[in-house]
Amino acid sequence: MLVAINEIQEENLAWLTEKSQGPFSCPECKSEVILRKGKVRAHHFAHKPPINCIYGVGESQKHLIVKRQIYEALLNHPNCSRCQLERRLKGVRPDISLYVGDTRVAIEIQKSPIDIDDIYRRTQRYTELDVYLLWILPDDSPLTFFHKGEETDVHRIKEWEKYLHAIYWGRVYYWQRNALVSPYHFDKFETWVEESNWYSEDGDEMSAGGYYRETKSLKVPSTHNELHIADDFQPITRPQWSAKNWTVPNAKLWIDTSQKWW
Ligand SMILES: [Zn+2]
Numbered sequence: 001m002l003v004a005i006n007e008i009q010e011e012n013l014a015w016l017t018e019k020s021q022g023p024f025s026c027p028e029c030k031s032e033v034i035l036r037k038g039k040v041r042a043h044h045f046a047h048k049p050p051i052n053c054i055y056g057v058g059e060s061q062k063h064l065i066v067k068r069q070i071y072e073a074l075l076n077h078p079n080c081s082r083c084q085l086e087r088r089l090k091g092v093r094p095d096i097s098l099y100v101g102d103t104r105v106a107i108e109i110q111k112s113p114i115d116i117d118d119i120y121r122r123t124q125r126y127t128e129l130d131v132y133l134l135w136i137l138p139d140d141s142p143l144t145f146f147h148k149g150e151e152t153d154v155h156r157i158k159e160w161e162k163y164l165h166a167i168y169w170g171r172v173y174y175w176q177r178n179a180l181v182s183p184y185h186f187d188k189f190e191t192w193v194e195e196s197n198w199y200s201e202d203g204d205e206m207s208a209g210g211y212y213r214e215t216k217s218l219k220v221p222s223t224h225n226e227l228h229i230a231d232d233f234q235p236i237t238r239p240q241w242s243a244k245n246w247t248v249p250n251a252k253l254w255i256d257t258s259q260k261w262w
């Protein structure tokens with residue numbers, strides 16, 4: 001976590017605070033937290049063991065760096081106000097939250113792994129709070145490998161990526177730097193099944209293959225321009241929607257304004 005409370009209930013940002021200003025406590029569970037200011041690692045607060053609080057747990061170094069950079073980039077943006085880290089809202093705690101113009105926006109940076117029930121619950125909760133939600137993945141692009149058979153780069157998609165992709169109408173946002181993200185669309189990936197012919201025991205001529213077959217776990221990513229979180233996004237509300245394996249709740253989303261590029 002990047003924010004902790006001092007003895008007079010002030011919020012302290014880890015990178016602007018010295019150890020001598022402590023002791024510090026967790027805003028959620030009130031137990032003592034330690035300020036960690038390494039030379040290499042991102043400055044942050046950490047619970048003392050044993051840890052019985054989920055707040056701040058599982059945040060990677062990358063997560064902390066992305067959170068701070070987005071926050072600092074939006075803090076002084078002319079169209080943004082009340083930018084805050086780790087704001088305590090009822091039932092959720094966005095990494096970054098702010099107003100863009102008059103619109104309340106929350107940014108969740110993906111902590112991997114996450115189950116889709118948790119994404120569902122948070123999306124629903126932000127919608128109830130009238131906050132428009134943006135999910136960001138901290139990596140700069142989806143991991144791909146070259147598929148020799150089809151001569152293309154493919155990405156092995158995870159369940160929660162598919163789910164985010166469905167929520168945001170076919171795009172997932174990967175962080176680049178400051179308040180810039182790149183949207184990625186995942187196209188279906190098909191492999192050619194060779195045709196084969198043979199004779200059955202009864203002497204009938206048989207054949208199989210000779211068509212493309214979709215491989216559901218592999219996708220072909222395509223990207224578009226870099227987008228600024230405050231300048232290139234808009235609020236939309238989408239109704240509840242169900243597919244075979246999941247339901248997307250009625251959702252208020254902070255989504256980019258680009259036309260489909262795929
Ligand atoms: Zn805590």
